[in-house]
Amino acid sequence: MRTTKSKTLAVTAVASLSLFLAACGSDDEPKPAEESSEAPAEADPAANLVGPGCEDYASQVPDGAGSVAGMAEDPVATAASNNPLLKTLTAAVSGKLNKDVNLVDTLNGGEFTVFAPVDDAFGKLPEETVKTLGTPEGAETLTSVLTYHVIAGQLAPDEVAGKHKTVNGAEVTVEGEGDAITVGADKAQVICGGVKTANATVYLIDSVLMPPS
Amino acid sequence: MTHMQATSERAASSRLYTGGYAPWWTGALSGVLAAAAGISIATGLSALLTGVPSPIVSVGNRAIDMTPRFLKEFAIRQFGENDKPVLIGGMVITLLGVAAIAGWIGIRRPRVAYGVFVALGVVALGAAALDRTATAPRALTLVPALVTLGVSIGALAVLLRALELAPKAGDDLPGGFNRRAFLRAVLGASAGIALGGVVTKFLGQNSAADSRMDITLPRAADPAPPVPAGASADVKGVSSFITPNRDFYRVDTALSVPKVPADGYTLRIHGMVDNELELSFRDLLKERLVEKRITLTCVSNEVGGPYVGNAAWLGIPVRDLLARAGVQAGADAVKTTSADNMTIGTPLGALTDPNRDALIAVGMNGEPLPLEHGFPVRMVVPGLYGYVSATKWLIDIEVTKFSDFKAYWTTRGYDAEAPIKFSSRIDVPTSFQTFSPDNVRVGGVAWAQNTGVQAVEVRVDNGPWQDVDLATEDSIDTWRQWSWTWDQATKGTHQLTVRATNQDGKTQTSDRARIAPDGSTGWHSVQFRVE
Numbered sequence: 001m002r003t004t005k006s007k008t009l010a011v012t013a014v015a016s017l018s019l020f021l022a023a024c025g026s027d028d029e030p031k032p033a034e035e036s037s038e039a040p041a042e043a044d045p046a047a048n049l050v051g052p053g054c055e056d057y058a059s060q061v062p063d064g065a066g067s068v069a070g071m072a073e074d075p076v077a078t079a080a081s082n083n084p085l086l087k088t089l090t091a092a093v094s095g096k097l098n099k100d101v102n103l104v105d106t107l108n109g110g111e112f113t114v115f116a117p118v119d120d121a122f123g124k125l126p127e128e129t130v131k132t133l134g135t136p137e138g139a140e141t142l143t144s145v146l147t148y149h150v151i152a153g154q155l156a157p158d159e160v161a162g163k164h165k166t167v168n169g170a171e172v173t174v175e176g177e178g179d180a181i182t183v184g185a186d187k188a189q190v191i192c193g194g195v196k197t198a199n200a201t202v203y204l205i206d207s208v209l210m211p212p213s
Numbered sequence: 214m215t216h217m218q219a220t221s222e223r224a225a226s227s228r229l230y231t232g233g234y235a236p237w238w239t240g241a242l243s244g245v246l247a248a249a250a251g252i253s254i255a256t257g258l259s260a261l262l263t264g265v266p267s268p269i270v271s272v273g274n275r276a277i278d279m280t281p282r283f284l285k286e287f288a289i290r291q292f293g294e295n296d297k298p299v300l301i302g303g304m305v306i307t308l309l310g311v312a313a314i315a316g317w318i319g320i321r322r323p324r325v326a327y328g329v330f331v332a333l334g335v336v337a338l339g340a341a342a343l344d345r346t347a348t349a350p351r352a353l354t355l356v357p358a359l360v361t362l363g364v365s366i367g368a369l370a371v372l373l374r375a376l377e378l379a380p381k382a383g384d385d386l387p388g389g390f391n392r393r394a395f396l397r398a399v400l401g402a403s404a405g406i407a408l409g410g411v412v413t414k415f416l417g418q419n420s421a422a423d424s425r426m427d428i429t430l431p432r433a434a435d436p437a438p439p440v441p442a443g444a445s446a447d448v449k450g451v452s453s454f455i456t457p458n459r460d461f462y463r464v465d466t467a468l469s470v471p472k473v474p475a476d477g478y479t480l481r482i483h484g485m486v487d488n489e490l491e492l493s494f495r496d497l498l499k500e501r502l503v504e505k506r507i508t509l510t511c512v513s514n515e516v517g518g519p520y521v522g523n524a525a526w527l528g529i530p531v532r533d534l535l536a537r538a539g540v541q542a543g544a545d546a547v548k549t550t551s552a553d554n555m556t557i558g559t560p561l562g563a564l565t566d567p568n569r570d571a572l573i574a575v576g577m578n579g580e581p582l583p584l585e586h587g588f589p590v591r592m593v594v595p596g597l598y599g600y601v602s603a604t605k606w607l608i609d610i611e612v613t614k615f616s617d618f619k620a621y622w623t624t625r626g627y628d629a630e631a632p633i634k635f636s637s638r639i640d641v642p643t644s645f646q647t648f649s650p651d652n653v654r655v656g657g658v659a660w661a662q663n664t665g666v667q668a669v670e671v672r673v674d675n676g677p678w679q680d681v682d683l684a685t686e687d688s689i690d691t692w693r694q695w696s697w698t699w700d701q702a703t704k705g706t707h708q709l710t711v712r713a714t715n716q717d718g719k720t721q722t723s724d725r726a727r728i729a730p731d732g733s734t735g736w737h738s739v740q741f742r743v744e
Contacts, residue, residue, distance in 0.1 A: 075515060078727075100675065102708070105517040106740040110644040143706055143740075152645070167645040 045072040045196050050157040052179045053191030053204065057085065068195055075108035076200035080116060085204065088122040092133070093146060100139040103146060112167075112200040113151040113160065115183050117208045118191065125208055144168055148211035154201040157181070157194040170211045184209040234320045235376040239395065243372035244316020244326065245309050246402040248333070251365030252308075253409030255357035260413045260422075265349045268337040268361050270426055273301050275340040308333065319373050330369055334362030364405065372398045421472035425588050428475060428581045430527060433504035437525050440506070443685035446694035448656030450641040454687075454694065455506070456522035458583050464511045464520055464599065466621070471552045471606045475589040480573070484548070484611035487539030494589050497575060500529040505570045505595075508660050508692040510633045512598040512622075513728050517638050517737035521660060523691050526593045527576030531564040534573065540565070540612050548618050549592055550609035557604045558620035560630055561612065563594055569663060570595060570690070573607070595690035596663030598631045598732060628731040635661030636721060636734075637669055637695075637713035642741035648702070650743050655709060656681075656696035657737075665689035665716035671697050672710050689716065702743045710738040 046058070046068045061067045065074065065082035074082065081090045088097075095102035107114070122130065133142040147168035155164070160181065163173045175182050181190040183205055193203035256267040266274065277300070311329065319326025337358040344354060375394035445454045453460075475494040482490040504527045511520035535547075540561065547559045564571045571594040575582065582588040587605030594602035600622045615629055623629045637659035642648070659666045665686065670678040684694035695711075714720045725735040 075518070078515060102738060103740060105515075105738050106644040108515055109517055109739065112644075140706070147645070147706075147740075150645075 045069050048157060048194045048196075049192055050178055050181060050194055051190045051192040051204070057192045057204065060085065071202070072196045072198070074198055076112065076114055076197040076202065077104040077107040079197040080114075080202070085118045086116055088119045089116055092122075092142065097130075098134050098136075098139050098142050100136060101142045101146070103143075107150065108199065110152070110199065111154050113153065113155040113164075114200050114202050115149040115172075115188070115205050115209060116202050117149070117188075117205050121188070121205060121207050144211055145208065148172065148209050156201065160193070160203070166211075168211055172209065185212070186210070235395075237317050237320070239376055240317040240320035240326075240373070241313040242316065242399070243369060243376065244312040244314070244319065246399060246406070247316070247330070247365045247369035247372060248309060248312035250368045250402045250405035250409070251361040251363070253406040253413070254364050255361040255409070257409035257412030258360055259357040262349060262353065262356075265354050265357060266341075266344055266422070266426075268341065268358050269301060269304060271340040271344040271354075271358070272337060273304060273426075274344050276300065276304070316369070316372075319369065320376055323373050323377075326369060326373065327366060330366050331362070334358065334365065337361055368398075368402045368405065372402065374398075420474045421584055421588060424474040424476055425581050425584065428589075430576045430579075430581060431498055431502060433502045433527055435501070435503040437504040437506050441685045441687055444687050444694065446656040446682075446684045446696040448641050448654055448696045450643070451656040451694055451696070452640055452658055452692075454523065455578060456524055458524070458578050458580065458586065461522040461524060461577075461586065462511065462520045463585050464513055465605060466553075466555055470584050472584065473552045473589060473606050473608070478589050478608075480590060480608060480610065482534060482538045482610045482612075484613045485541040485544040486535075486612050487541065488537070490534065490538050492534075494575075497529060497573065497590065501533065502527055502575075503530060503570065503572070504576075505572065505690065506687055507570070507572075507593055507595045507690045508662055509593065509599060509603060510636075510660065510662070512600050512627065512631060512732050514733065515728060516636070516725070516733050516735040517739070518733075521638070521658070521692065524578050525576075526572050526574040527579075528572030528574035528593065531571040531573055531592065531594075532567065534610075535561075535565055535612070538612070544612045544614060546613050546615040546618075548611045548613050548620065549604040549607055550611070551587075551604050552606040552608050555604065556618070556620045557592075557601060558615060558618065558623065558629055559592075559594060559597065559602045560615075563597055563602070571602075596633055598633055600627060601629070601631045626729050631731045633660070633662050634732045634734055635659075635664060635666070635713060635715045635719075636737075637666075637711045638737050639671075639709055639711050639739045642709060642739050644739055645741065646739075647742045647744055650702045650704060653699035653702040653743060654696065655699070656694065657711060658692045658694050659711075659713040660692040661713065661715035662690050666693040666713055667716045667718065668714040669693075669695040670712055670714075673699060673707050678712070704743050706740060706742050708738050708740050710736050712736045 049068070058068060061084060064070050065079070066084055070082060071079040073079075077090075077093055080086045081094065083090075091097045092101070093103045093107060095104075132138045133145070148166050148170060150167045151164045151172070152167055158177070160174050161177060163171050166172050172184050175187075181193060181203070182188060183190065183203070186207060186209075188205040188207035188209060191204040191206055195202040195204065252268060256269065259265045259267040311333070315326040315329035338355060341354050341358040342351070372395070375391055375398045440454060445451070478494040480490075480492045480497065482492075504525055506523060506525045508521060508523040514520035545561050547561055547564055549557050549559065551557075563569060572592070574587075574591050574593045575589065577583065577586055582591060587607065590607045591605040592603055592607055597603075601620070620629065638657045639655065640657040641655050655671070659669045666683070669681045669683060671681055672678045679697070681695040681697040684696070686693055712721045712723075721736060722734050723736050726733055
């Protein structure tokens with residue numbers, strides 16, 4: 001295949017447009033692989049965070065898979081499982097709290113906004129409630145509670161305020177902006193929000209949301 | 214009062230003094246310069262963007278798609294491998310001819326000229342929208358055509374306006390136009406043309422894209438048979454059996470896509486061989502080419518993840534080249550290197566196995582490899598994860614021993630050898646999808662490259678495992694689609710789980726393994742709702 005000749009012709013064709021460049025032939029030097037400007041510059045995952053607890057989170061989890069930068073690499077359930085602040089939530093979505101409730105793959109597929117209660121948030125629940133959620137009879141309630149924390153589509157911090165239908169079917173209201181965002185009727189506080197994962201935007205919150213009964 | 218009316222009134226008043234128009238060639242020149250400025254700047258712009266063809270290339274691709282086969286074959290006979298440059302040259306000449314005529318008419322009837330330019334711009338936009346070689350997001354691929362349209366019409370307006378200006382009193386030059394303004398406009402348009410040309414030539418990274426465009430792949434000596442009827446599951450939302458190039462997953466370490474032109478490309482085969490080989494891209498195309506459909510899988514694919522794709526690959530069996538090089542006793546590995554210095558280690562046996570079509574690939578789904586997928590040459594091995602076999606931008610093959618080197622990922626927590634773990638995926642339902650009770654129809658894909666899929670089963674919640682309808686098998690190296698209908702669906706929230714059994718009779722393990730060190734395992738499950 002006479003690629004050299006073809007290339008010269010192609011370049012000439014393009015250059016004939018550029019009347020002033022008609023004299024530029026093709027250089028036959030192979031160009032080495034180059035760094036180029038069109039590379040999708042990795043946006044800084046920490047750039048868009050909101051919430052009073054972001055600094056604490058960054059100092060508690062400065063690096064590794066559970067850090068802001070690390071979570072951006074993995075799909076949301078995997079990312080959450082790497083975050084030491086989200087141990088209880090991870091157990092709840094992965095069948096470890098209740099073997100009949102496993103949302104790992106479901107949450108890893110598709111695009112979502114996830115309100116992620118931190119471990120202290122689960123700590124606020126009555127012990128009896130958590131125990132019930134782990135029983136076969138509690139599976140349906142646990143599913144309902146967990147899916148009430150998930151909205152289809154990714155909402156950035158400047159889009160998150162408003163009334164949204166969760167994948168549970170019921171609506172949740174997000175109010176405020178910046179470091180003072182609250183979620184749900186009981187006004188759970190966003191500790192640190194806008195955390196990117198491969199497929200979802202996460203808002204760490206300080207209380208578990210309860211779907212309207 | 215609009216600008217257009219203003220200029221035509223000025224033109225009318227100029228005619229009172231001179232009784233005529235600017236000479237015809239000034240209009241023709243205006244048309245040519247305006248069109249050339251638009252295209253040149255857009256070409257420069259597209260040279261700076263990855264996966265965005267220039268307007269001329271897009272129109273050319275569209276023309277090729279629309280050309281009747283006999284004409285295409287005639288062109289190939291007549292012009293050989295230069296058919297595409299000839300096509301592009303012809304298009305450019307035609308375009309500039311049309312632009313010249315439009316500009317000439319535009320001296321008297323500017324609206325006609327603008328109309329012609331808009332029509333040409335619409336053709337460019339349409340071609341960009343339909344260009345199947347574009348790999349960038351669709352909105353981005355439209356940018357060069359929009360720039361062409363804007364710059365061309367803007368330049369044309371400035372030029373034609375200069376031709377319509379009234380002459381200064383006492384100007385005895387013929388033509389009745391402001392030469393100074395016209396000259397300025399000509400210089401301005403020329404500067405735009407030069408700028409686009411300089412960017413294309415010197416700043417653009419598209420030498421690889423240009424050389425890709427010039428390539429006409431030869432036919433395979435051993436083409437892939439047609440995809441069997443019934444290979445696709447009849448469920449809306451299940452993956453396309455052949456993954457289009459623009460949808461094919463891309464997982465690599467290249468932050469920017471290496472640009473390796475086919476000209477000057479050399480593939481070196483060396484190490485523990487009797488005869489070191491150096492093959493140019495042209496040499497490779499002269500080899501016996503085979504076409505195989507192979508489903509590739511990335512080790513980073515989580516259970517249910519998107520990093521699986523099926524394509525028809527055109528290439529040279531690796532074993533042919535290794536046989537010619539003469540592999541020496543004691544070698545057990547092949548270390549391949551990409552143009553951006555990624556190293557990959559592959560078991561020698563997988564490449565010399567006569568029953569496994571490991572390829573040095575030059576084509577993907579009937580086209581030269583897209584730049585993102587390794588242009589001009591990559592490796593594809595059925596049954597091995599990409600990080601141990603699918604080297605893109607391949608330039609170096611070294612026959613060696615595993616004990617003598619560490620490949621890129623081996624030093625980063627992944628195993629040196631990694632056959633693909635057979636697996637299955639639910640495409641429908643998507644997460645939290647809602648069905649009506651009489652229409653719970655689901656489906657997906659399963660893969661067990663180099664072994665084949667024997668069965669796929671699903672279960673709802675903790676119910677019994679049930680056999681699905683398996684689509685027709687294409688080959689053991691391609692994924693197999695499946696579908697299933699839940700006849701007595703009950704309302705509420707449910708979980709669908711899938712598992713596959715391979716031709717060796719082994720069923721997927723339910724044990725969850727993470728992607729490191731050698732690939733994920735576990736049954737994929739998706740929650741959905743029936744209402």
